[in-house]
Amino acid sequence: MTYCGGRPLNPDPPVLNVTVDNVYFSYDQKLILGGIDMRVLAGAFVCILGQSGCGKSTFLRLLAGLEQPTAGSILVDGRPVRKAGLDRGMVFQDYGLFPWMSAGENITIALKQKFKGLRKAERKAEALKKLREVELDESCFNKFPKELSGGMRQRCAIARAFAIDPPVLLMDEPFGALDAVTRARLQDLVLELWQKETKRRKTIFFVTHDVDEALLLATHIFVLGQSPGRIIYSHQFDGPKAVNRESMYADPNIVALRNSLIRIINEEILLKAGHQAGAAERNNGHGQTCR
Amino acid sequence: MGKTGFDEVKILVGLDVSRPIHKVKKPRRLASKTIGIPAIFIAGLMSYWLATDVFALLDPFLYAGPSKVLPAFVRYFDKLAEGLWSSMKLLVPAYALALGLGVTLGVLIGLIKPLRDNLSPYINALSAVPVTLLTPFAIHTFATFSAASLFIIFLGAFWPILGTTVAGVVTIDKRYLENAATLEISGPEKMFRIILPAAAPTILAGCSIALKFSFILLTVSEMFGATSGMGFFVQYYSDFARFDLVLVGFIFMALVLVVIMYLFDLFKNRVLAWTLNS
Numbered sequence: 001m002t003y004c005g006g007r008p009l010n011p012d013p014p015v016l017n018v019t020v021d022n023v024y025f026s027y028d029q030k031l032i033l034g035g036i037d038m039r040v041l042a043g044a045f046v047c048i049l050g051q052s053g054c055g056k057s058t059f060l061r062l063l064a065g066l067e068q069p070t071a072g073s074i075l076v077d078g079r080p081v082r083k084a085g086l087d088r089g090m091v092f093q094d095y096g097l098f099p100w101m102s103a104g105e106n107i108t109i110a111l112k113q114k115f116k117g118l119r120k121a122e123r124k125a126e127a128l129k130k131l132r133e134v135e136l137d138e139s140c141f142n143k144f145p146k147e148l149s150g151g152m153r154q155r156c157a158i159a160r161a162f163a164i165d166p167p168v169l170l171m172d173e174p175f176g177a178l179d180a181v182t183r184a185r186l187q188d189l190v191l192e193l194w195q196k197e198t199k200r201r202k203t204i205f206f207v208t209h210d211v212d213e214a215l216l217l218a219t220h221i222f223v224l225g226q227s228p229g230r231i232i233y234s235h236q237f238d239g240p241k242a243v244n245r246e247s248m249y250a251d252p253n254i255v256a257l258r259n260s261l262i263r264i265i266n267e268e269i270l271l272k273a274g275h276q277a278g279a280a281e282r283n284n285g286h287g288q289t290c291r
Numbered sequence: 292m293g294k295t296g297f298d299e300v301k302i303l304v305g306l307d308v309s310r311p312i313h314k315v316k317k318p319r320r321l322a323s324k325t326i327g328i329p330a331i332f333i334a335g336l337m338s339y340w341l342a343t344d345v346f347a348l349l350d351p352f353l354y355a356g357p358s359k360v361l362p363a364f365v366r367y368f369d370k371l372a373e374g375l376w377s378s379m380k381l382l383v384p385a386y387a388l389a390l391g392l393g394v395t396l397g398v399l400i401g402l403i404k405p406l407r408d409n410l411s412p413y414i415n416a417l418s419a420v421p422v423t424l425l426t427p428f429a430i431h432t433f434a435t436f437s438a439a440s441l442f443i444i445f446l447g448a449f450w451p452i453l454g455t456t457v458a459g460v461v462t463i464d465k466r467y468l469e470n471a472a473t474l475e476i477s478g479p480e481k482m483f484r485i486i487l488p489a490a491a492p493t494i495l496a497g498c499s500i501a502l503k504f505s506f507i508l509l510t511v512s513e514m515f516g517a518t519s520g521m522g523f524f525v526q527y528y529s530d531f532a533r534f535d536l537v538l539v540g541f542i543f544m545a546l547v548l549v550v551i552m553y554l555f556d557l558f559k560n561r562v563l564a565w566t567l568n569s
C-alpha cells in the first residue's frame with residue numbers, strides 16, 4: 001500500500017487481470033497483428049519477445065488504449081479497453097518524460113492526476129520518496145530531463161509509473177537505449193519494485209528483443225512472430241524462479257529455454273528472409289518470362 | 292604514465308592528451324563574450340562620422356553627422372521620452388490583444404483539424420494583405436483615430452503570432468500527447484502544462500517577429516492616430532525635411548526596441564530553459 005503523510009494514498013487498489021481475445025490490427029491496409037490470444041492473471045510479469053518490426057510495440061499500444069484493435073477485444077478486469085487511462089501506466093523507451101518539466105514536476109503532475117485530494121507539499125514529499133526509491137537523490141527533483149543521463153531519465157520514468165501505482169504497467173523496451181551496466185541495474189530495480197508488493201503485485205507487460213532480459217524478468221514469456229505479428233511460442237515459469245542473474249544460468253532448464261527461445265527467434269528471421277528471397281526470385285522469374 | 296590505446300585514438304581525432312583533463316579552461320565572463328556589441332557600435336559610429344562630418348562623402352541634407360545628431364538627441368530627449376510614453380499606450384494594449392487572441396485562436400485552430408482545414412485559406416489570404424493598406428479602412432471603421440491606430444498595430448502583430456501558434460501546436464510530437472493521455476491529463480491542465488509549453492519555442496519565435504512588426508507599424512499608425520509618440524516624432528520631422536531629427540527619432544526607437552528585445556529574450560530564455568539548445 002502506498003502511504004503519504006501517514007494515510008493511505010490508495011487504500012484498496014484492484015489488481016487486474018488482462019484478457020486479449022483474438023486481436024487483429026492493421027494499419028494502412030497492412031496487417032500488423034494477426035490473431036493474438038492471451039490470458040494473463042493479475043500479478044504476472046509478462047515479457048513479449050520479438051524482433052524489431054514484429055508488432056510488439058503496437059500490441060503494447062493496444063493494451064494502453066492508444067490504438068484500437070481492428071478486430072477482437074482487449075479486456076482489463078473484464079472491461080474493454082477504450083482509451084488510455086491511469087489504470088495502465090506506461091514507460092516508453094524515450095519521450096517518457098515531458099522535457100519542459102523538471103524531473104520532480106513530471107512525477108507530481110502524475111500524482112496530481114491520480115490522487116486528486118493531495119496537497120502540493122504532499123505531492124512533492126511523495127515524489128521525493130519515489131525518486132529515492134529509484135536511487136535518485138533530491139537534487140534531481142529540480143533538474144530538467146536534458147540535464148539527466150539516459151539511465152537517470154528512465155529511473156525517473158519508472159518512479160513516475162510506480163508513483164501512480166497502476167494495477168497494470170506497460171513497458172516498451174524501457175532499457176533499449178541504455179548501456180549494459182545501467183541496463184542490468186535497472187532490470188534489478190524493476191524486479192525489486194515489483195516484488196516488494198507481495199500482496200498485490202502489478203501485472204507488468206514488458207516488451208523487449210533481449211532474450212536474457214526476458215528470462216531474468218518474466219513469469220510468462222510470449223514470442224511474437226513477424227508479418228503479421230502472432231504468438232509463436234509461450235512459456236510460463238511454474239513455481240519460484242531463480243531471478244538472480246548469477247545463478248540463473250546454473251539452472252539447466254533455463255539454459256535449455258534460452259537456447260530454444262534464440263532458436264525460435266532466429267528461425268523466424270530466416271523464414272522471413274527466405275520469404276523475401278523467394279518473392280524476389282519469383283519477381284525475377286516473372287521478369288524473364290516477359291522478356 | 293604511458294599512453295593507452297584510447298589516448299592514441301584521441302591524438303588521431305586531434306584531442307591533446309598531454310593536457311590533464313581536470314585543467315578545464317575557465318569560462319569567460321559575459322562581458323568579454325559580448326565585446327562585439329560595443330566594438331561594432333564604435334566601428335559603425337566612426338565610419339559614419341568619417342563619411343559625414345570628416346570627409347562629407349554623404350549628402351549632408353539627408354545624412355546629418357554625429358556632430359549635429361548627438362546634440363539634437365540630448366536637446367530633444369524630453370520630447371522623445373514623452374513620445375515613448377504615448378507610443379507605449381498604443382503598443383502595449385495592441386500587442387497584448389494580439390498575443391491573447393493570436394495564441395487562443397492559434398491553439399484552437401491547431402488542435403481542431405476541421406477548423407484548420409476550413410480556415411487555412413482565409414488565414415493565408417488575410418495575412419498576406421499589407422496592413423498599411425488597411426489604414427483608410429481602419430480610420431473609416433473605427434470611431435477614434437487612436438482605436439484605428441491600435442487596430443493597425445494589433446493586426447501587424449496578430450498574424451505572425453496566430454501563424455506560429457498554429458504551426459507550433461500542429462507540430463507537437465504525438466508521443467507527448469500520448470504520454471499525457473496515459474496520465475489522463477485533460478482540460479486546462481493539458482492546455483497550460485502540455486500544449487502551450489510544447490509549442491512554446493515556435494510561439495515565442497512568432498512573438499518576437501510580432502514585436503518587431505508592431506514597432507514598424509507604430510510609425511504608420513502614429514501618422515494619423517497620435518499627436519505625440521516615437522513614430523509621430525519621425526513622421527512629423529520628416530514632413531519638415533528635418534532629417535537630423537528623423538535620425539534622432541530612429542536611433543531612439545532602435546534603442547527602445549533593443550531594450551525591449553533584451554527583456555523579451557530574458558523572458559524567453561527563462562521559459563525555454565528546458566530546450567536542448569539553450
